[in-house]
Amino acid sequence: MNDFLFETEPKLFCLLIIAFLYFFQTQYFQPQCIENKLLYFFSLTEILFSILGDVISKEAIQNLCFAVCGASSFLATWFCCKYTFKISKCNATILKKFLCTFLCITSGILSFCTLSCGLNTASFVLVFVIIVMFVIEQNNKIKVDNLTKLYNRYGMDVELKEQLKQYEREHSDSFYIIACDLDNFKYINDTWGHPEGDRALILVAGALARVGKKFSANVFRIGGDEFVIITDTSEEGLAIDVTNAIKTELDNIDFRNDYDIEMSIGVALYDGVTPIDELLGNADKKLYEAKKKIK
Numbered sequence: 325m326n327d328f329l330f331e332t333e334p335k336l337f338c339l340l341i342i343a344f345l346y347f348f349q350t351q352y353f354q355p356q357c358i359e360n361k362l363l364y365f366f367s368l369t370e371i372l373f374s375i376l377g378d379v380i381s382k383e384a385i386q387n388l389c390f391a392v393c394g395a396s397s398f399l400a401t402w403f404c405c406k407y408t409f410k411i412s413k414c415n416a417t418i419l420k421k422f423l424c425t426f427l428c429i430t431s432g433i434l435s436f437c438t439l440s441c442g443l444n445t446a447s448f449v450l451v452f453v454i455i456v457m458f459v460i461e462q463n464n465k466i467k468v469d470n471l472t473k474l475y476n477r478y479g480m481d482v483e484l485k486e487q488l489k490q491y492e493r494e495h496s497d498s499f500y501i502i503a504c505d506l507d508n509f510k511y512i513n514d515t516w517g518h519p520e521g522d523r524a525l526i527l528v529a530g531a532l533a534r535v536g537k538k539f540s541a542n543v544f545r546i547g548g549d550e551f552v553i554i555t556d557t558s559e560e561g562l563a564i565d566v567t568n569a570i571k572t573e574l575d576n577i578d579f580r581n582d583y584d585i586e587m588s589i590g591v592a593l594y595d596g597v598t599p600i601d602e603l604l605g606n607a608d609k610k611l612y613e614a615k616k617k618i619k
Contacts, residue, residue, distance in 0.1 A: 472529035531573035
């Protein structure tokens with residue numbers, strides 16, 4: 325048994341490295357691989373073969389396991405070369421990313437479990453935990469703005485997708501998109517420098533985050549001095565309450581004694597028909613109409 329494990333564990337380690345490499349490359353260079361249904365089919369088939377180990381020869385299971393993982397690795401490498409340095413903006417949910425990776429690795433591990441019941445279960449649990457932590461960390465890095473620690477535009481896209489799914493399921497409630505933009509932000513940068521501009525953005529992000537927490541809404545920084553708030557409901561008067569809360573929070577910001585931070589705001593309500601891009605455009609249009617009034 326010891327001789328067998330000595331021969332098997334290096335292969336298991338190699339398998340895990342290949343699967344990890346596959347996930348890393350598809351996560352960053354080719355998101356379509358994450359949503360590749362063929363990979364799910366191969367992985368689930370291998371798991372089934374492992375369960376039916378008494379029917380199928382052990383050599384066949386082992387060969388199939390390495391063939392599938394090896395092919396996945398080469399496929400990911402090819403896409404990696406084709407899309408070099410192209411950062412992934414994958415819209416796959418964190419669950420889908422995890423399942424894709426987990427199934428790929430599990431198919432191999434279960435194959436070795438079939439070959440030998442002496443394989444340490446703790447190693448399987450450890451790998452499982454590492455995968456979960458890694459996927460969560462990478463998913464959060466993709467969605468979070470480095471400066472303000474709010475969700476970024478990609479995070480907003482994910483949230484909007486979830487909101488649309490919920491609306492399609494329930495048809496009972498909608499949501500508001502509230503676009504916010506700092507007034508005279510260029511003046512802050514030109515007068516006191518970009519560090520002060522960054523400080524203003526951080527203070528505003530904190531204020532909006534408090535508003536979001538109060539109304540159970542999600543807040544995003546989508547670029548520059550532009551922010552978006554997406555509510556979970558469309559209660560009558562909610563948008564007005566959120567807008568008033570934003571103004572109150574801005575009044576309480578301690579930025580500079582000789583300057584008060586203000587924002588222009590535009591609101592759009594999802595009606596179940598309007599495309600999201602158009603809805604965002606409507607919110608922006610109302611925002612800039614409000615901005616014109618202060619000039």
